[in-house]
Amino acid sequence: MKTRYTFGGDEHIYVEMDEEMSLDAFFKSLSMSNAVRDADIPGVTEICPANASFQVKFDPDVTHPDEMLRRVQELEHKAESAEKRMTTRIIEIPVYYQDPWTHDCVMRFRERHQDPEGTDLSYAARINGYDSVEAFIEAHHSQPWFVSMVGFVAGLPFLYQLVDRDKQLEVPKYLSPRTDTPKHTVGYGGCFSCIYSVRGAGGYQMFGITPMPIYDPEQKTSYLKDFMVFFRPGDIVKWKPIDRAEYDRIEAAVADGSYAPRIAEVDFDLEAFNADMEGTNAKLMEALNAA
């Protein structure tokens, strides 16, 4: 893992902990971005942690970019020594795979896709070596996921699957981003799954849709009354495949305020996970199923 520092124009410093995705890079990036926040460097206006990188936005009239870079670099040792564990929550997210709405969008943007003759799911299944779309979908939801970044648009989570690297699913992004994606689409790009929190542009392959809102600026949704954004880095997610009838039932429950997502508090320790992935995931699922 080699840290790389670079400027994004005259107002940003971008720190890439590693070119590759790993939970080690995520924890290191999160620790270092926290250290930058704690350091309270004059002129820093925003700190955005990402999957294996983070960005600092600052006012170069307050602190010169070279000085800002020096002060950020000084904090790297803190990330090296930080603990790689957190108390977090596991959440069950219902997903209606191969739904009609994302399918319609998939077909509308075929000219921007690597495989214009197929669908996003048939393409993803094939390039990941699965015999069928169903087997690929099974691989997508059988093991839990870790929220390694929140962003893109309003509260969108990026999720990294808690499995060995040789079991990770990987797909490219669209050749050129779409101008439209249905709200609540469950997408995939690189090794990341995501949930599009709102309707809009996007470059990820589209697999399905969740009936569960994860962003509500009016804060009317029962579980979003405290804050409009549902996810935070470190959340763990288990996809639950559902059919159209269940989708409609949950959507109605969300609308009448009676829907409560299944959530359990859990501890996540990266070393314990690396030592025993199946065992760690089984414990996470036990906690979720008891909730």
Next chain:
Amino acid sequence: MPLKIIKPGLSTTIQDLGRPGYFHLGIPIGGAMDRYALRAANMLVGNDEGAAGLEAVFMGPEIEFTEDATVAVCGADMPMMVDGEAVEPWTSFDVKSGQTLSFGFLKTGARIYIAVSGGIATPPDLGSRSTYPIGSLGGVEGRPIAEGDVIPIGGGAGKAGRSVPAELRRGPGNPAQLRVLPGLYWNRLTDAAGEGFFEDTWTVAPEADRMGYRFRGGRHLEFVDREQPFGAGADPSNIVDGCYSYGSIQVPGGTEPIVLHRDAVSGGGYFTLGAIISADMDLIGQLQPNTPVNFVKVDMEQSLAARAERKAGLQKIRDALA
């Protein structure tokens, strides 16, 4: 003492200087695309420079005033009238209760900024009135203004007849020159591609909005060969999803550069080759589709000098109006 929207224009939004502090959740700073023009308009009517005004793109709105106010319009060159009588841009003027402000056809530039004495007084979301339609924040119920909207203003009168000197009315040239600080994932490009990016003349594509401006017409960018890092995706323009800088330039597939603007997505999986310097972000907000553009390579010291120059321009306006 609100404004009544007779015609909303094409996409007219309430904007101030934005809502910093939520980019880590994917909620961008937003605010006026051309902050220089919004600040100038607010100065002319005696507002705080960060007061909310109206940003109209390509086509102006038609607004009936229900109280007396002082108004100034800066930015794009678009003729305007009060009850059919022409009034001057970059100059404050009075509008009486019952009068209507309307606009003619856009000549140059892309966006006008309408400041009204006392500022637009819609309720802020997360500390800003700026409209972010994707996230339904700010503005009127989180959206651009619509026919029949009644928009509250702060009230009070400014001073009519104040004017920004002609040499301080900043706008892009034609072709526009946009200065770029190479960085971020610049090293993904071959030397020839890096040179070609700055040599070629690009034009603004129709897909150009508050989130980003797309450009086309230059040569396809070639990437340095590598085995793609785990998690990035197979295309050579893919990276492990990271944060995006405001002004950063991504080139999906190596074909069409996209410059992220005020309503930027906060991150994603396409490589970026650097960023437009902060001083030139305003200029992008005044680019029409099909405008030719040259990207000009600068270093950090040049970026900071340009930033200081823009700041000095605003100070000159303040001094001229003092």
